[in-house]
Amino acid sequence: MAKIVIDPITRIEGHLRIEAEIGGGKVNDAWSSSTQFRGIEKILQGRDPRDAWYFTQRFCGVCTTVHSIASIRCVENALGIKVPENAELIRNLIIGIQSIQDHVIHFYHLHALDWVDITSGLKADPVKTATLAASISDWPLNSPTYFKGVQERLKAFVSKGRLGPFANAYWGHPAYKLPPEANLMATAHYLEALEWQKDIIRIHAILGSKNPHPQTFLVGGMAIPLDPNSQSALNDNKLEEIRLLLAKAREFVDKVYIPDLLAIASYYKEWAGIGAGAGNFLTFGEFPSDNSGKPELLWLPRGVIIGKDLSRVYPVEHKKIAEYVDHSWYEYSAGSGKGLHPFEGETNDKYTGPKAPFQYLDTNGKYSWVKAPRYNEMPMEVGPLARMLVAYASGHKQVKQALDGVLAKLGVGPEALFSTLGRTAARGIETSLIAAQMPTYLEKLVANMKSGDLAIHNNEKWDPSSWPDEAKGYGWHDAPRGALGHWIQIKDQKILNYQAVVPSTWNASPRDAKEARGPYESALVGTPIADEKRPLEILRTIHSFDPCLACAVHVMDTEGNELVKVTVL
Amino acid sequence: MDKTKEEQLDNQQNKPLKEPTIWEEKGISRRDFIKFCTAMSAALALPVTFAPKIAQALDEIKRPTLVWLEFQDCAGNTEALLRATTPDVATLILDILSLDYHETIMAAAGHQAEEALNGVLRDQKGKYICVVEGSIPLRDDGIYCCIGGKSALSIAREVCGNAFATIAVGTCASYGGIPAAAPNPTGAVGVKDAVPGATVINLPGCPLNPDNLTATIVHYLTFGKLPETDSHGRPLFAYGKRIHDACERRSHFDAGQYVEIWGDSAHRNGHCLYKMGCKGPETYHNCPTQRYNMKTSWPVASGHGCVGCSEPNFWDTMSPFYKRLPNVPGFGIESTADKIGAGLAVATAAALTAHGVISAVKKDKDTDEKMEN
Numbered sequence: 001m002a003k004i005v006i007d008p009i010t011r012i013e014g015h016l017r018i019e020a021e022i023g024g025g026k027v028n029d030a031w032s033s034s035t036q037f038r039g040i041e042k043i044l045q046g047r048d049p050r051d052a053w054y055f056t057q058r059f060c061g062v063c064t065t066v067h068s069i070a071s072i073r074c075v076e077n078a079l080g081i082k083v084p085e086n087a088e089l090i091r092n093l094i095i096g097i098q099s100i101q102d103h104v105i106h107f108y109h110l111h112a113l114d115w116v117d118i119t120s121g122l123k124a125d126p127v128k129t130a131t132l133a134a135s136i137s138d139w140p141l142n143s144p145t146y147f148k149g150v151q152e153r154l155k156a157f158v159s160k161g162r163l164g165p166f167a168n169a170y171w172g173h174p175a176y177k178l179p180p181e182a183n184l185m186a187t188a189h190y191l192e193a194l195e196w197q198k199d200i201i202r203i204h205a206i207l208g209s210k211n212p213h214p215q216t217f218l219v220g221g222m223a224i225p226l227d228p229n230s231q232s233a234l235n236d237n238k239l240e241e242i243r244l245l246l247a248k249a250r251e252f253v254d255k256v257y258i259p260d261l262l263a264i265a266s267y268y269k270e271w272a273g274i275g276a277g278a279g280n281f282l283t284f285g286e287f288p289s290d291n292s293g294k295p296e297l298l299w300l301p302r303g304v305i306i307g308k309d310l311s312r313v314y315p316v317e318h319k320k321i322a323e324y325v326d327h328s329w330y331e332y333s334a335g336s337g338k339g340l341h342p343f344e345g346e347t348n349d350k351y352t353g354p355k356a357p358f359q360y361l362d363t364n365g366k367y368s369w370v371k372a373p374r375y376n377e378m379p380m381e382v383g384p385l386a387r388m389l390v391a392y393a394s395g396h397k398q399v400k401q402a403l404d405g406v407l408a409k410l411g412v413g414p415e416a417l418f419s420t421l422g423r424t425a426a427r428g429i430e431t432s433l434i435a436a437q438m439p440t441y442l443e444k445l446v447a448n449m450k451s452g453d454l455a456i457h458n459n460e461k462w463d464p465s466s467w468p469d470e471a472k473g474y475g476w477h478d479a480p481r482g483a484l485g486h487w488i489q490i491k492d493q494k495i496l497n498y499q500a501v502v503p504s505t506w507n508a509s510p511r512d513a514k515e516a517r518g519p520y521e522s523a524l525v526g527t528p529i530a531d532e533k534r535p536l537e538i539l540r541t542i543h544s545f546d547p548c549l550a551c552a553v554h555v556m557d558t559e560g561n562e563l564v565k566v567t568v569l
Numbered sequence: 570m571d572k573t574k575e576e577q578l579d580n581q582q583n584k585p586l587k588e589p590t591i592w593e594e595k596g597i598s599r600r601d602f603i604k605f606c607t608a609m610s611a612a613l614a615l616p617v618t619f620a621p622k623i624a625q626a627l628d629e630i631k632r633p634t635l636v637w638l639e640f641q642d643c644a645g646n647t648e649a650l651l652r653a654t655t656p657d658v659a660t661l662i663l664d665i666l667s668l669d670y671h672e673t674i675m676a677a678a679g680h681q682a683e684e685a686l687n688g689v690l691r692d693q694k695g696k697y698i699c700v701v702e703g704s705i706p707l708r709d710d711g712i713y714c715c716i717g718g719k720s721a722l723s724i725a726r727e728v729c730g731n732a733f734a735t736i737a738v739g740t741c742a743s744y745g746g747i748p749a750a751a752p753n754p755t756g757a758v759g760v761k762d763a764v765p766g767a768t769v770i771n772l773p774g775c776p777l778n779p780d781n782l783t784a785t786i787v788h789y790l791t792f793g794k795l796p797e798t799d800s801h802g803r804p805l806f807a808y809g810k811r812i813h814d815a816c817e818r819r820s821h822f823d824a825g826q827y828v829e830i831w832g833d834s835a836h837r838n839g840h841c842l843y844k845m846g847c848k849g850p851e852t853y854h855n856c857p858t859q860r861y862n863m864k865t866s867w868p869v870a871s872g873h874g875c876v877g878c879s880e881p882n883f884w885d886t887m888s889p890f891y892k893r894l895p896n897v898p899g900f901g902i903e904s905t906a907d908k909i910g911a912g913l914a915v916a917t918a919a920a921l922t923a924h925g926v927i928s929a930v931k932k933d934k935d936t937d938e939k940m941e942n
Contacts, residue, residue: 061645
């Protein structure tokens with residue numbers, strides 16, 4: 001049986017390698033590995049917990065806000081800080097626009113080229129393309145002239161024989177099924193989305209100075225002052241600008257992204273039966289409705305689904321989370337075969353893989369820098385699909401309506417959601433719902449400001465001298481790529497231990513102590529492969545998860561044993 | 570720019586500027602094109618008279634090849650590239666340059682992706698520009714970052730070593746950045762330390778401002794060489810001035826008006842963030858003028874202090890981020906990045922601290938002492 005390697009998996013964040021055994025025209029087994037390690041958690045030890053968000057933000061520049069959010073929440077949880085409602089609302093706006101922008105970039109710039117053959121678009125008839133586009137959306141740019149212009153730009157580019165970032169792809173692969181017109185339409189929107197994303201993400205710049213890596217988070221609140229009458233604060237002008245940008249974001253999602261997604265999906269329905277994965281789903285829920293911290297007040301609910309059973313949603317208990325290292329390049333002092341909870345975890349990185357340059361990893365032994373987190377000893381898929389399924393199964397009205405609508409349009413049942421296509425569709429549906437929800441938070445903020453409430457920071461525990469000698473806590477955030485948790489232990493005003501269990505750690509995890517595959521690995525098993533030298537189908541399923549490997553290997557699950565030992569001895 | 574200025578610009582050249590047909594082909598109007606060239610002269614801190622020269626150079630270019638390598642990175646600089654506005658990223662990577670390798674953007678994967686890189690190494694030795702994002706781990710033979718089974722170090726040696734020049738984007742590629750923060754678990758370093766023989770220019774920042782990358786590339790296309798740099802390898806056009814000296818809140822610093830508590834009236838009214846830990850007084854970067862995301866804002870304008878992210882080792886030297894700088898050079902002392910030394914800092918510290926205390930005493934003695942401790 002042939003073993004193939006795809007390294008680098010491109011159009012993702014970070015360094016991911018897939019090794020797969022191919023036979024009989026399909027994937028028979030697969031191994032997911034990350035080959036990059038930075039050790040940021042170890043770097044955090046001994047530092048000021050108020051700085052942690054700035055460090056953890058650098059886990060990832062794509063999901064550039066998520067580790068800041070999880071970090072400030074975990075420090076606030078440890079110190080018992082309640083943030084002002086305005087800060088919570090601003091965080092919701094930052095989280096929301098991050099999700100919208102991130103999901104659209106994922107669809108067009110990271111995932112679309114698995115389904116869209118750009119070179120085929122050169123053969124398209126611009127008039128027919130405009131007709132096709134007009135049949136699915138009233139987006140104003142749908143004109144023959146517009147599509148002709150895009151086509152000519154592409155032609156000029158291709159005729160010079162230098163395809164730049166589009167060179168050497170799997171163009172012409174038999175698994176590409178879109179007609180030339182759909183390919184041209186999607187290519188035009190690939191370019192349009194590039195323009196759109198940099199505009200709408202200015203919301204981060206207004207609220208937080210810049211993107212990527214907005215610089216505005218504070219333990220206890222936010223750093224952007226509120227004052228309707230000040231030029232140096234979030235004022236009426238800037239609120240109006242945000243309002244317009246939110247509208248622009250929503251318009252593109254509903255008039256371009258969703259119609260494109262549905263049109264493309266209709267040509268690839270067989271992918272609703274491919275790439276199921278773990279079948280268990282975990283979400284921490286997101287968008288607090290107020291500053292009470294109550295999980296039942298999250299707009300998208302928290303929960304666990306086991307074995308594709310949508311009739312039951314289990315509550316999330318953080319004690320059931322544990323990480324295994326049986327196939328990861330780390331060692332536990334208690335030996336192998338055991339999972340450790342984030343508060344008790346330890347990290348000793350120990351690379352036992354081949355010396356570079358290498359051809360294959362030893363996939364029977366340890367083969368990744370990603371650990372294997374498990375919930376109640378089970379692998380879990382996290383991300384938009386998990387969020388949408390948990391909301392659907394919990395009877396969330398908007399989610400149910402949206403999901404049922406899309407399923408009806410594609411003529412498939414809910415079982416189709418457990419698939420590569422389901423994952424990609426769930427991301428789109430969620431984007432549309434979040435875009436519709438955002439104005440609620442903005443208008444609430446405006447109403448508060450109108451009533452004279454300008455609070456953005458709870459200053460009571462800003463000064464470390466007000467803290468207890470020891471504290472520990474955790475902060476959760478359901479990021480674009482899924483359930484994210486940070487755990488912190490504070491001692492003498494400094495970080496004793498810091499640990500993050502990250503969405504792509506869940507999804508990209510290698511096998512665990514029971515040899516159970518991680519979600520990428522199990523999703524790949526059974527994937528058809530038309531041409532093993534050009535494994536386009538593997539990219540489809542892997543990209544449907546939206547991998548973010550810098551996040552996954554942040555990461556040394558440090559347990560700061562050195563510091564602990566010092567105090568014990 | 571208005572019509573008259575445009576004409577003036579043309580008149581400054583003896584012969585009228587050649588029509589940039591290649592740009593018109595791409596649907597970019599002459600007016601927009603000139604606007605871009607003028608913006609670039611501004612970004613490069615060149616007189617506006619350089620705009621025609623830039624226009625001419627860009628008009629004649631033949632899409633130099635760019636390869637973008639990602640090592641121990643977070644892709645923040647790649648995301649910054651996607652936010653580029655002058656010009657936008659599509660123009661930059663499709664029309665101005667030929668971006669032949671970039672893991673996050675390229676369509677090809679696996680062997681086919683590696684082949685794209687090998688093709689550049691084979692056919693364009695010494696001619697292509699290499700951009701590096703992320704640090705390079707040296708510990709344990711570099712096994713902490715491998716791509717296609719090869720270590721980042723071996724890739725950097727080969728690709729940076731054979732490039733016309735390497736642009737290190739972000740603080741990680743420039744100086745090691747966050748992976749190199751104490752205790753530097755993987756032995757991470759920047760490109761220049763990993764490949765000492767390579768021609769490297771550093772564009773630090775966390776992440777870099779994409780305008781500075783475009784300006785560096787345009788400078789190269791216009792003048793055929795890299796811009797002048799300071800002792801940290803940073804181009805002077807972007808890192809020649811101290812944030813503190815160009816800061817829009819500087820007058821409040823001078824007047825002793827400081828934010829004392831997040832959200833207080835001083836904070837709402839844009840007073841100085843020095844006491845909240847702002848590192849602007851020790852940081853060289855063009856954030857206050859260039860700003861981010863279509864010039865929308867920059868950290869201080871949005872109410873948070875600078876953390877000094879363009880300075881080597883800022884993760885260790887500028888943290889804790891909310892602790893006030895003990896010794897701010899300044900007050901009539903005109904310094905450049907190269908001149909600032911420990912001696913100077915010590916010499917000015919006393920005067921500065923006195924200023925901080927005196928101005929604070931005038932306002933609120935208790936808060937000041939609390940913040941200082």
